[in-house]
Amino acid sequence: xxxxxxxxxxxKPGHALSPASLLRRFGPLLGLLILCGALGGASDRFxxxxxxxxxxxxxxxxxxxxxxQLAVIITAGIDLSVGSILGFCCVMVALLMxxxxxxxxxxxxxxxIGAALGAINGILLTKLHLPHPFIPTLGMMNxxxxxxxxxxxxxxxxxxxxxxxxxxxxxxxxxxxxxxVVMLFCGAFYVFLxxxxxxxxxxxxxxxxxxxxxxxxxxxxxxxxxxAVSGFTAAAGAIVLAGRMNSGFPLAGxxxxxxxxxxxVIGGASFLGGVGTVSGTLVxxxxxxxxxxxxxxxxxxxxxxxVVIGVVxxxxxxxxxxxxxxxxxxxx
Amino acid sequence: xxxxxxxxxxRNISKSFGGIRVLDAVTFDVRxxxxxxxVGENGAGKSTLMNVVSGVVRPDAGELLWDNHPVRLxxxxxxxxxxxxxxxxxxxxxxxLSVAENVFLGRHPTARGLVSFREMHARTEQAMGELGHRIxxxxxxxxxxxxxxxxxxxxxxxxxxxxxxxMDEATAPLADRDAEALFRAIRLLRARGVALIFISHRLRxxxxxxxRVTVLRDGKHVLTQPASRVTHEELVRAMIGTELKExxxxxxxxSAQSEEVLRIQGSLSLTVHRGxxxxxxxxxxxxxxxxxxxxxxxxxxxxxNTGEAAREVLVSGRRLTLHRPVEAIRNGxxxxxxxxxxxGLILGASVLNNIALASGRTRFFIRRSQExxxxxxxxxxxxxxxxxxxQPVIHLSGxxxxxxxxxxxxxxxxxxxxxxxxxxGIDVGxxxxxYDMIRTLAGGGAAVLMASSELEELMGVADRIVVMHRGRIAxxxxxxxxxxxxxxxxxxxxxx
Numbered sequence: 001x002x003x004x005x006x007x008x009x010x011x012k013p014g015h016a017l018s019p020a021s022l023l024r025r026f027g028p029l030l031g032l033l034i035l036c037g038a039l040g041g042a043s044d045r046f047x048x049x050x051x052x053x054x055x056x057x058x059x060x061x062x063x064x065x066x067x068x069q070l071a072v073i074i075t076a077g078i079d080l081s082v083g084s085i086l087g088f089c090c091v092m093v094a095l096l097m098x099x100x101x102x103x104x105x106x107x108x109x110x111x112x113i114g115a116a117l118g119a120i121n122g123i124l125l126t127k128l129h130l131p132h133p134f135i136p137t138l139g140m141m142n143x144x145x146x147x148x149x150x151x152x153x154x155x156x157x158x159x160x161x162x163x164x165x166x167x168x169x170x171x172x173x174x175x176x177x178x179x180x181v182v183m184l185f186c187g188a189f190y191v192f193l194x195x196x197x198x199x200x201x202x203x204x205x206x207x208x209x210x211x212x213x214x215x216x217x218x219x220x221x222x223x224x225x226x227x228a229v230s231g232f233t234a235a236a237g238a239i240v241l242a243g244r245m246n247s248g249f250p251l252a253g254x255x256x257x258x259x260x261x262x263x264x265v266i267g268g269a270s271f272l273g274g275v276g277t278v279s280g281t282l283v284x285x286x287x288x289x290x291x292x293x294x295x296x297x298x299x300x301x302x303x304x305x306x307v308v309i310g311v312v313x314x315x316x317x318x319x320x321x322x323x324x325x326x327x328x329x330x331x332x
Numbered sequence: 333x334x335x336x337x338x339x340x341x342x343r344n345i346s347k348s349f350g351g352i353r354v355l356d357a358v359t360f361d362v363r364x365x366x367x368x369x370x371v372g373e374n375g376a377g378k379s380t381l382m383n384v385v386s387g388v389v390r391p392d393a394g395e396l397l398w399d400n401h402p403v404r405l406x407x408x409x410x411x412x413x414x415x416x417x418x419x420x421x422x423x424x425x426x427x428x429l430s431v432a433e434n435v436f437l438g439r440h441p442t443a444r445g446l447v448s449f450r451e452m453h454a455r456t457e458q459a460m461g462e463l464g465h466r467i468x469x470x471x472x473x474x475x476x477x478x479x480x481x482x483x484x485x486x487x488x489x490x491x492x493x494x495x496x497x498x499m500d501e502a503t504a505p506l507a508d509r510d511a512e513a514l515f516r517a518i519r520l521l522r523a524r525g526v527a528l529i530f531i532s533h534r535l536r537x538x539x540x541x542x543x544r545v546t547v548l549r550d551g552k553h554v555l556t557q558p559a560s561r562v563t564h565e566e567l568v569r570a571m572i573g574t575e576l577k578e579x580x581x582x583x584x585x586x587s588a589q590s591e592e593v594l595r596i597q598g599s600l601s602l603t604v605h606r607g608x609x610x611x612x613x614x615x616x617x618x619x620x621x622x623x624x625x626x627x628x629x630x631x632x633x634x635x636x637n638t639g640e641a642a643r644e645v646l647v648s649g650r651r652l653t654l655h656r657p658v659e660a661i662r663n664g665x666x667x668x669x670x671x672x673x674x675x676g677l678i679l680g681a682s683v684l685n686n687i688a689l690a691s692g693r694t695r696f697f698i699r700r701s702q703e704x705x706x707x708x709x710x711x712x713x714x715x716x717x718x719x720x721x722x723q724p725v726i727h728l729s730g731x732x733x734x735x736x737x738x739x740x741x742x743x744x745x746x747x748x749x750x751x752x753x754x755x756x757g758i759d760v761g762x763x764x765x766x767y768d769m770i771r772t773l774a775g776g777g778a779a780v781l782m783a784s785s786e787l788e789e790l791m792g793v794a795d796r797i798v799v800m801h802r803g804r805i806a807x808x809x810x811x812x813x814x815x816x817x818x819x820x821x822x823x824x825x826x827x828x
Contacts, residue, residue: 204685
């Protein structure tokens with residue numbers, strides 16, 4: 001065994017440090033830094049500690065939702081329901097606290113509800129053999145949004161307990177509480193996706209579901225788990241958002257499914273599945289947040305911001321494709 | 333038509349990709365009314381040469397002559413305009429469309445700006461008739477067998493009066509009898525003066541169908557000879573550069589021991605002993621893949637056939653009902669599927685992640701260093717040529733990929749190996765290595781059930797050959813008594 005187990009000496013570090021793979025790894029980060037530099041040059045209010053902390057706080061909800069979306073996209077799926085689940089959980093947690101349920105229990109309940117709604121997505125996908133995750137999550141997107149409006153009567157549920165608002169608006173020292181929540185989630189997701197056998201299963205399912213099944217991966221169970229996780233992170237986003245706004249409002253998270261998908265693909269994940277990282281997704285969410293904040297500071301109207309973000313999404317993915325082709329040519 | 337001057341001539345073609353010379357001054361020609369076989373191991377440069385001829389790749393140096401005139405191909409369109417058709421290894425058909433629509437894909441005949449379906453079907457049926465085949469031109473391609481789809485590809489070439497047809501591994505997915513139908517079509521085309529370039533790993537076919545044969549090795553031209561003046565041995569030696577005789581078949585497989593490892597009871601009954609290699613022969617559609625995947629818990633039983641026929645499965649004497657692959661794996665079974673790209677590997681994932689995929693499933697956290705050590709062990713033991721554990725398997729050759737699949741199961745501790753076409757699309761040198769490994773597995777006490785469409789391969793490797801016909805066992809032959817005639821007799825439904 002000792003003779004046979006000799007690794008090829010030069011190959012491994014060479015592979016990891018080639019310019020193409022460095023670019024692949026740090027490309028989104030490089031984009032973020034360039035963006036920050038450019039905005040700092042354009043507005044002297046951008047590169048201040050207060051503003052940057054503000055960007056992080058504003059990006060937190062999208063970052064949380066995007067982590068769940070990342071797990072889904074790695075399996076070559078898509079979750080359109082995260083925005084509506086966020087809205088439903090946002091109302092739910094506020095209503096529970098108004099009914100006198102202590103904040104910690106209300107939050108746990110909201111997280112459980114989010115995970116359960118996500119699990120229903122996964123069960124519909126795997127047990128009814130719906131052709132594509134687009135369908136069950138599109139259905140859930142409508143159902144959850146409708147329910148959010150029903151239980152709230154269409155009105156925001158405002159004035160929440162102080163201890164709850166901490167999770168959205170509070171700080172520990174100078175660090176905003178939502179940022180700490182995001183860091184904890186990122187750490188947990190990193191370990192989950194790259195250090196556990198379940199994480200490896202998730203990548204394998206995205207790479208080739210057929211081969212994964214024939215290698216003993218319980219594909220259906222893993223998919224249900226992944227969609228449940230996505231619902232769970234949407235609920236976490238709901239708690240942070242409700243805390244920050246001091247209100248559970250039924251239209252919370254409209255469009256955040258698309259923001260999360262954008263963050264994930266800007267972060268280098270592939271819709272074809274099998275590819276994607278936590279760090280890339282975090283950077284993707286920050287790029288979205290920095291763009292919105294910077295354009296605000298430059299007095300660009302919300303309408304034009306939307307146009308810019310659309311262009312950035314397409315450009316980021318295009319750059320990624322070009323990079324991949326270059327890497328294949330170099331390596332192939 | 334003058335049959336002695338070449339229709340197409342490639343002179344001193346060179347091509348490099350990223351500094352690696354794939355073709356080195358290769359000269360090659362093909363005449364009208366000739367089947368010219370092109371052979372060589374994977375990576376020998378066959379595909380690149382054919383891509384040059386069909387305009388997909390531009391050569392760095394050298395020239396192409398068509399009817400003795402120099403031509404310049406700036407794309408596949410130019411090649412098609414000359415009358416060159418490429419029948420690809422991966423079939424380029426749209427399953428949802430009808431046969432005729434596929435034949436005329438991208439070139440639909442029109443009348444007043446609208447597609448003329450009547451003309452399309454008429455011309456398809458006519459071309460089909462010329463090849464001696466009857467496939468309803470209105471059927472969707474999805475309903476056709478692989479063999480029929482190959483015919484559709486060829487009909488496509490015929491319908492456009494191609495003068496040169498290139499067939500890249502056209503017979504690879506076909507059982508011997510289906511290949512025969514393809515050969516009939518090839519012979520008809522040849523008689524009509526069409527030039528054919530035929531690429532195949534099955535040397536026996538090359539002797540059967542081709543007039544001349546050219547061998548490439550490492551991007552260089554090695555020999556061109558009339559097929560009648562070269563032997564099987566000479567071809568193999570030309571392809572791999574060394575004598576390989578003793579590896580290809582003379583070794584006696586580990587003598588079977590008495591302990592039963594796998595047993596299927598019922599009207600479909602089958603046993604495999606410890607250390608034994610049992611071959612599974614049969615025509616396409618006989619149910620071999622179905623049987624293996626069903627044994628592995630990956631497929632529903634074959635309608636009424638296998639399901640009722642095989643009521644019980646015993647592994648090492650224990651009765652099992654396997655509903656999912658994970659249960660089969662837990663009981664020491666391993667499946668090397670017929671198509672490693674779609675069923676065997678996560679192509680985009682690394683060598684390490686592919687090898688480790690079936691192991692350690694009971695743990696929550698991955699034990700990375702332990703896993704890497706184990707993977708390195710099997711990479712060394714199976715001589716897997718890879719740049720490192722993190723290399724994606726998509727860049728590996730077919731033979732190396734198949735070894736990765738085997739390594740996955742060895743790491744998972746499998747004792748019963750279900751091999752489905754283990755050497756499909758693998759070059760001669762790597763095939764010999766895979767045979768060695770199968771024998772080593774059996775020698776080490778594993779039980780091997782191996783399905784193959786190549787009879788030579790089964791007779792060379794298996795201790796016993798079980799022949800299937802329409803989802804049932806048609807008969808069984810010991811290694812000593814097995815001949816191609818006997819196997820085919822059983823496989824085609826002849827009595828024992």
